Every structure is written in C-alpha cells, then in structure tokens.
Amino acid sequence: MNNIQFNDRRFGFFFVAPAVIVLSIVILTPIVIAIVTSFYDYTLIDRSLNKFIGLKNYFNSISSAKFLHSSIVTISFVFLVVLFEFLIGFLIAILLNQVEKFRNIYYFILLIPLLINPVVVGLIWRMFLHPQLGILNYVISLIGVDPVNWLGDPQNAFITIIFVDIWHQVSFMIILLLAGLASIPEEPYEAARVDGANGFQQFRDITLTYMRPVIIITLLIRLIFALKTYDLIYIMTKGGPGDATDLISYYIYRSAFIGLDLGQAASMSVILLIIVCIIIYPLFNYMNRADE
Amino acid sequence: MSKKHIQLIGVTKKYQDNIVVKDVSFEIADDEFFILLGPSGCGKSTTLRMIAGLEEMTEGKIIADQKDISIEDPKDRNMSFVFQNYALYPHMNVQKNLSYSLKLRKIPQIEISKKIEWVSNLLKINELLERKPSQLSGGQRQRVALGRSLVRDPIAFLLDEPLSNLDAQLRVEMRQELILLQKKLSKTFIYVTHDQVEAMTMASRICVMNQGEIIQIGAPQEVYDQPESIFVAKFLANPVNNILKTSIQKKLDKIYLETLGISIVNKKLKDRSEIYFSIRPENLFMTSPDNNESIKANIVQIENHGHELLISCQIPNSSQLLYFRSNKDSKISIGSKINIGFDIEDLLFFDILTERIIK
Numbered sequence: 079m080n081n082i083q084f085n086d087r088r089f090g091f092f093f094v095a096p097a098v099i100v101l102s103i104v105i106l107t108p109i110v111i112a113i114v115t116s117f118y119d120y121t122l123i124d125r126s127l128n129k130f131i132g133l134k135n136y137f138n139s140i141s142s143a144k145f146l147h148s149s150i151v152t153i154s155f156v157f158l159v160v161l162f163e164f165l166i167g168f169l170i171a172i173l174l175n176q177v178e179k180f181r182n183i184y185y186f187i188l189l190i191p192l193l194i195n196p197v198v199v200g201l202i203w204r205m206f207l208h209p210q211l212g213i214l215n216y217v218i219s220l221i222g223v224d225p226v227n228w229l230g231d232p233q234n235a236f237i238t239i240i241f242v243d244i245w246h247q248v249s250f251m252i253i254l255l256l257a258g259l260a261s262i263p264e265e266p267y268e269a270a271r272v273d274g275a276n277g278f279q280q281f282r283d284i285t286l287t288y289m290r291p292v293i294i295i296t297l298l299i300r301l302i303f304a305l306k307t308y309d310l311i312y313i314m315t316k317g318g319p320g321d322a323t324d325l326i327s328y329y330i331y332r333s334a335f336i337g338l339d340l341g342q343a344a345s346m347s348v349i350l351l352i353i354v355c356i357i358i359y360p361l362f363n364y365m366n367r368a369d370e
Numbered sequence: 371m372s373k374k375h376i377q378l379i380g381v382t383k384k385y386q387d388n389i390v391v392k393d394v395s396f397e398i399a400d401d402e403f404f405i406l407l408g409p410s411g412c413g414k415s416t417t418l419r420m421i422a423g424l425e426e427m428t429e430g431k432i433i434a435d436q437k438d439i440s441i442e443d444p445k446d447r448n449m450s451f452v453f454q455n456y457a458l459y460p461h462m463n464v465q466k467n468l469s470y471s472l473k474l475r476k477i478p479q480i481e482i483s484k485k486i487e488w489v490s491n492l493l494k495i496n497e498l499l500e501r502k503p504s505q506l507s508g509g510q511r512q513r514v515a516l517g518r519s520l521v522r523d524p525i526a527f528l529l530d531e532p533l534s535n536l537d538a539q540l541r542v543e544m545r546q547e548l549i550l551l552q553k554k555l556s557k558t559f560i561y562v563t564h565d566q567v568e569a570m571t572m573a574s575r576i577c578v579m580n581q582g583e584i585i586q587i588g589a590p591q592e593v594y595d596q597p598e599s600i601f602v603a604k605f606l607a608n609p610v611n612n613i614l615k616t617s618i619q620k621k622l623d624k625i626y627l628e629t630l631g632i633s634i635v636n637k638k639l640k641d642r643s644e645i646y647f648s649i650r651p652e653n654l655f656m657t658s659p660d661n662n663e664s665i666k667a668n669i670v671q672i673e674n675h676g677h678e679l680l681i682s683c684q685i686p687n688s689s690q691l692l693y694f695r696s697n698k699d700s701k702i703s704i705g706s707k708i709n710i711g712f713d714i715e716d717l718l719f720f721d722i723l724t725e726r727i728i729k
Contacts, residue, residue: 265457268424271444272451273471273518283470287461 109351116344135345145346147321148329151236155325156304159243164297166244167251172285174252175259185253192249200313203242204229232322235315239323243310247303251296258292259285291364298361302354326350375400375558376421376526381430383416383582390416392582394430398526401556403549407569408579409605414562415530417579421560422451422528434525450519452529456511458503464514465499471522489517492551509540520551526558533568545571566606570594578602596718600725603648603718609680610693613648615722629687632663634714638728645728646720649712651680654694656702657711664709667692669702683708 116136119129139145174184191199206214207228215225228238266284275283286293308327311317317324317332324332330350334343376398383391391413398404406414419425421432423444432440439447450471458467465486472482490496493513503511512532519527532548533541549572552559563569569576570590578585578593578601586598597603603611616629620640624633627647639645657664667683670691678698682691694710702708719728 263457265453265455266459268444269451269453269457269459269518270470271424272422272449273522274445274474275470276445279474283459287459 112344112347115341116348118341120340120344122338122340131341135341136349138342139346139349144321144324144329145326148324148326151322151324152305152326155236155240155243155307155323156301158240159247159304160297160300162240162244163248163251163300164293167248168255168293170248171252171255171259174256188249188252190249191246192253194246196246196309197313199242199246200310203245204314207238229315230319232319235319235322239310239314242314243304243307246310247300251300254296255289255292258289258296262288294364295361298357302357305350305354305357375402375435376560377431377433378417378421379431379433381417381420381432382428383413383420383425384428390582391420394579394582394584396577396584396587398558398560400558403552403559403561403572403574405569405573405576406560406562406579407566407573407576407605408564410564412579413582414564414579418528418530418560418562421526422449423447424451448522448525450522450524450527452515452519452527452532454531454534456503456515456535458511458514458518460503463500463502464495464506467503467514468499468517468521471518485521489520492520493517508536509544512536512540512544516548520555524557526560529559529561531563532561534563534565541568548572567608570606576606578605580605596727597648598727600646600648600720603720607650611648611650612654612692613646613720614688614690614692615644615646616688617644618642629685630665631687632665632714634717636719639719642722644722646722646725648718648720649716651693651695653716654692654710654712656694656696656700657709659709661709661711663714664711665692667708667710669704669706669708672702672704674698683710685710 117130117132119131119134121127170188174181177184194202206212209215209225209227209230212228214228219225227234229235262285266288267280270280270284306327307325308331311323311325311328312331315323317328326346327350330343330346333339333346337343377396379395381391381394382389394413394417396404406417408414416425420427421434423439423442427440430440431438434447434449459470462470468486468489469482472485477485486499490499493516495510495513495517498506498510498514503514506514512535515532533544536544545568548559548561552572561568561572573590575587576590576593577587580601586593586602588596593602594606597606600613603613614629616627618639619626619628621633623635625636625639626633629647659666665685667685669681669683671682673680673682676698679696679700679702680693681696681702682693685692692710696702720726721728
C-alpha cells in the first residue's frame, strides 16, 4: 500500500467510524452479552449467584421437546410463507410489469401493507378475524358459511397466521421482483422470439435467467426475516392456542421474560443467530460476487 | 428480377395519430441485398421490425415465400434478425448463443454441431465458442450475432444497422465480409442503415425512406445518378452535394440560369421562373477563364481529406457555397480567384415546390 492509498483509507475509516461505534454499542454489545449469558445459569437475583455452566444450556435447549416443537413450527411457517409469498409475488410482479397505465397507483396500493407496523397489522387482523365481532365471519355468514374460529383453533391458527404474514409481506416480494423484471432489457426477448422461442421458453430462458440473482437475494432476505417473526405472534396468538403457533423467536421471548430462564433463552438465541448466519453466508457471498 | 420472395403491400404503422410508416410497398427477390436507407426516425427500422413480426402493422400485408405472414408470430415467420446492439443472450456462451434457435427447433445434436462448426469457421469465431458475450469485443459480438442468424436457414436475413456500433476500420472490414457472405449464400438480405456509403457499396437495390414514406427504390448507381428528389440528391452524397436555387430567364430558344450565368437548351424548364439544380462536387473542375461555360469563384475554405481536397467557394450570384473536389497537390489557397467548369449533362433540375426532379 502506498502513501496515497493509506491516506485514502484513513480518510474512509474516519467517515465510517461514527456508524461503526454506534452499531457496536447497540448491536454488538447485546450480542456479546447474550453469548456470555448463554454460558451461565442466570438468576436475575444477584450477580454473584450466576453460575458458569459451560454448554449445559445448549444441551438442554437441543434436547428440549418444546424447543424441537417450535423449531418444527418455525420451519414449516418459514417454508410456507416464503414459498407462497414468492409464488404470489412473482405472479403479481409479472402481471404488473405488463401494466403501463396507473403503474404508480398500483405500486402505492401494494406498498401500504409494507408501510404498516407489524403490531398494527396484527391488531387490525385480530379485529377482522374476531369470531363474533369480526368482519370476516360476518362476510362469510352472508353466503351461509358458519363462523370460523380463525385464531382459536390450533389448526386454523397456524394457517391464519401464515395468511396474515403473506398479506403483510407479499408486497416486499412484489416490489423487489418487479424492480428486477423492469430491469430486463427488451432485446433478448426479441432475439428469442425471432429465434423461435414461445412464451414459456422465453420465460424459462430469458426471464428466469435474468432474474436469478434477484430471486436468490429476495428469497434469502425474506427467509431471514420470516425466521425472526415475532411481533405478529405476540399480538395475534401469543404462540397459541396451546403451542400451535409457537415460533422460535416467540418461544425464546417466553422462556426469557415469562419463564425467566435467561441463560437458556440466551443459548437458544445464539443457536438462532448461528442458523441465520449460515443462511446469510451464501447471500453475502453472492452479493460480493455480483460486485465484481 | 428473379423470383419474388418478399412482398410488402401498403404497410402502414401508426402510434395513435402518429404515422411512422406510411403505405410502404415493395418486392424483394430471393437473392437480393436490399437496403432500407434513410435518416433516423424515417421508419426504416420499424419497417424491418414489421417484416420480422416484432412490431405489429396497422394496415397492409406482408407476403413471404408465397405465404401471407402478416399476422404470424415472429417465431413462426422463419426470419433471422441481427440487432443493432447485438442482443446476445448474456448468460449463454457463444456456442449456446449460436445453437439456441436450433435447439428450440429440436434439430438433432449432430446437425447442430455441424452447423456451428460451419458458421464458426465462416466467421472465424472458433476460438470464442466457450466465452460469454461479456468477454467479447464489439467486433466479435457482431460476428456472433451474425452467426446466430446464419446457423438457421431463414427465408430472409434481416439486419438492423448491424455495423453502426463498430469503429470505422472494423466497419469497412465487416462490410466487405457481408458482401461476400451474401454472394456466397445467395439469400435475401434486408439491411437497414442510415449510412449512405454502406448502402452504395453493399446493396443490389436501395430503398430510400423519409418520414415514413418510400422516396425512391433503385440500384445504387441509378439512385445516385438519377435522384427522384432533392432529399435523395442530398442524402446520397459523400460528403455533400451542391443544391442551389436559381431564377430562370427565357432567351430566344435558350434558357438562362442566373446563378450559374449560363444559357442552356432545355424545353422542360421554359415555363418556370425559379428552380433548384444540383451538381455533384466531383463533376466540377477548375478551368481556364476563357471557358465559356464556367463560373468565376472565390475560394472560401479548403478541407484537406488526405487523398483530396474539398474546396468550398463563393460564386457571384448565390449566397450559397459551391463545393468541389480537387487533387491534393493543387496549388491553391483561400481567397484565390478561380474558374469552375462543368458539363451541362451533369446538371439535374428540381421543381421549386415539390422538390421533385424535372425530367
């Protein structure tokens, strides 16, 4: 590194320093504290009573049936919401990409759910879905369908939560995929048409190949966020009925602040963090490669 | 003309009220190098794209190989198209780019390999087969784009300004290759360009278009020598053509052209008071003052083109400059007074209102 490069770097560091400092205080510190906590039998009574127990919390977590259960619930939830959000999102994005008039209006309408705070989304839908007072049961009663206990029945609740999450998050997919679609140039399609490709072949050979990076990134981002879903559960079901919608983030919250088992909860957070990191890794790699 | 191969009948394209292509009709034979020539926005590309089916016609009919293809989808028209910016598939390597259309047609792999070998030898792109388009230079991409259309056996090769993104040197080379290629394949080429040099050198026939209309169709020399209108006379000129206005006076059985200061015999001009005339720079020459049919001129500017000089001069009866060419060794300088001679045969006359030729 020559002198000028060195000076440039120092200048750069100088500019990013404030952000790095703030981020380390608000993000890195809690993470470190959580990791440390996960090795202790943490009591909340007095610091001196905290006992270092090594990996015992981790063993307990992994062998706990409840943890296993909420892991399975979470995996099913993540798989289903990401899959349907992607399919619905891609379909709507393709349709919207062909719209020329009032495009901005559609954009705006689609953005609305995304702009609403998840807690508010949960509250709105809890009202809609209320067994006696909700508008949804009223509407289906008009066509003679018996009221449904949307959130009170274990099987319904899981599906309902998935539905509400799709309603809330599908716009994210649409917006990102639409941006990707809009950036595909017209010429390869024309070349393919002249070369003899039909609609499906054009979609397979042009649209999908051009969209691959966007699709991968969109899916991974959505996957990570879905894995951390917490607020919707907190507002709508509190993990219930029973433990039907006990997503892992919510289970961790319950262990820590209701069960007051902070050490155990911290160990589960660390496990979740590791899983998220493993998912992020290819994303990170991919984006780095795209830069080159 | 040999067998009629492609025929356009009253082809029109409108975008709302904007007419881009207006009632275009022509016929192309099956071994012709047909060039659509015109300034940008004249509708030549749109015409080509309508032949390919990439653009829908508002009115008219296109017949190819005795079949009406007016409403057929591009994939069923069996035309190949070379795009101005090549439009290669960026995620496929050269080989896959070349074979894509064949694969879609379910042609056996052995035949595909043969075709690709043939075309890559022809275009000298054997070394590039494994590369992605992003790893190719402009000229190489151009070759691949050309190859992609050559592997097929289309009714016609459509080329939309394929050389305009290449540098001058490469353009000349590719021009030569395209001419040879077309001769070798003896197939219909329909080629769009705004470059009159390309049109002159490559075409078997040129179709000059302006503002969505056909102005003239003819062999290059014919269009050059006998332009139908001032537009053609101006457009097919390298670098310029002299087009001047003159008033006319009848003198006995002769007609006096005021701008040139000469009298000529021409029956068609006798009822007119004002006309345009054109004379190409290469038909003007320096002459001695005692030549009766010569004009006195003042040299205003000398452009050195290396192999020749392009000289602009002022003549007494016109505010417009007159251009002529001269040997690079001629000893002249700005400001010198000379006499310019010409052959009356080389003068062309145009109507003052319609700007069409007076024959």
